[in-house]
Amino acid sequence: MRTIRSVSAMAAWRAALGREGVTVGLVPTMGALHAGHQSLIRKARLTSDAVVVSLFVNSRQFGPGEDFLRYPRPFQADAALCRAEGVDVLFEPSARAMYPPGFRTSVSVPDVARRWEGAKRPGHFDGVATVLTKLFVIARPDVAFFGQKDFQQMVIVRRLVEDLNLGVRLVVCPTVRERDGLALSSRNRRLTPAQRRAAPVLYEALQAGRTVILRGVRFGHLITKAMRQVIATEPRMKADYLAVCGPETLEPLARVTKTAVLLGAVRLGRVRLIDNLLVKL
């Protein structure tokens, strides 16, 4: 495995492969890799000739007062995981390489980015869209791999890639969960033992939402109510939002007719967790 830290070296590596007709798969990450990322890397390994994992804790997607400085950075363990999974290139640029002095360009995807996570974290998705545009331009992957867990991000990336003609095929992989249902997240390691025990209630709430839909409930507000009731059973957990949305626009659905995505975000102490569930009738 080769570790590349410079943007120009990454672009040069890609250009050389391009001349050989090799396909490149990219797994963009902020590090702190877990089995969720591992599943993306394995999927990439199976479907692309060469696999690039980018590891960059993107300051621009953290708001003021968010956990940028506290975000875990176990770089050695991350590199070991990538090596063990047969990654070809670990692209690990410095903040200065990605955002040199004078940097100011911003990519945004209005509307979709303003809801849910965007409402709670102003500027978050502009940061995501900007860094992913850069990564896609630098590494020019044929395919990029994302987890379904960041559902709203995935909707935004899909829009971005199409609108800016980036020519990247997006593959969305299922959310990997602990045995008790908790979606894997780098933030889980910041939960206290008691919070950790409470954490699966988010997924239980989403499942309750799915259950009432499959039992015939169609009104969005009733489905949301069913989810809220489950969250309310766990006093440690505060809901940021629970919503029943169209899976493309992420607009709340007054009534479920075909496919819906159930979105949830909660707080457990200072840790914020998100999760989602796609329901097809």
Next chain:
Amino acid sequence: MRTIRSVSAMAAWRAALGREGVTVGLVPTMGALHAGHQSLIRKARLTSDAVVVSLFVNSRQFGPGEDFLRYPRPFQADAALCRAEGVDVLFEPSARAMYPPGFRTSVSVPDVARRWEGAKRPGHFDGVATVLTKLFVIARPDVAFFGQKDFQQMVIVRRLVEDLNLGVRLVVCPTVRERDGLALSSRNRRLTPAQRRAAPVLYEALQAGRTVILRGVRFGHLITKAMRQVIATEPRMKADYLAVCGPETLEPLARVTKTAVLLGAVRLGRVRLIDNLLVKL
């Protein structure tokens, strides 16, 4: 010369050349080509293996009430000029190809884009930045050619290309002028004969600004005053702004120390003209 209308065909043409190691020069235009564009195409022809001229009247850089519908579209003459100049590809996408239904991503370069033209034309530079990002991603030129006349645009494109790692070298060519000094512009053809006779006063004002600088005047407000006085001699002409700025930030200079750019924008009836002059001490 090949005319390409589809985005995917353009990208495929570029990818094929890339495998052969051919360099591509891009001249992005909105059509209505004149000797200014011609000079860019000739420069491209001299320095690149293959020359692409894009021709797209970009709706997103026109504000409400601006002249998008009235913008000249002499497509046949444009194609003839390109052919005569040895252009390899005329990339002429439809509005629907560039902005299909659902399009919403926006690229912006804050600060620089808010001044001068940006202040008079809100959203203009977001439209410019977005379409150029798309063109650079689709055609992946090694070099792109711009006229100095759109000085602020050039500063923004420089920022954008660096920030998004687009890997395009920018070549800025001198403004081409009529014998009486009027900078060539597609909008000049909308001037009445009387307005046309008045139009060179903008360039005269900029030259007056340069003259006072070269005579030792250093205070920005005095240089601006000298330019305003010239504009005032022409009753048909209304100044939108006249400014003495740093050539990289485009911030007004209280005092000229090294290099300055004199920026001017005026209105003649319903036609808006811009021009600039770079002054080096």
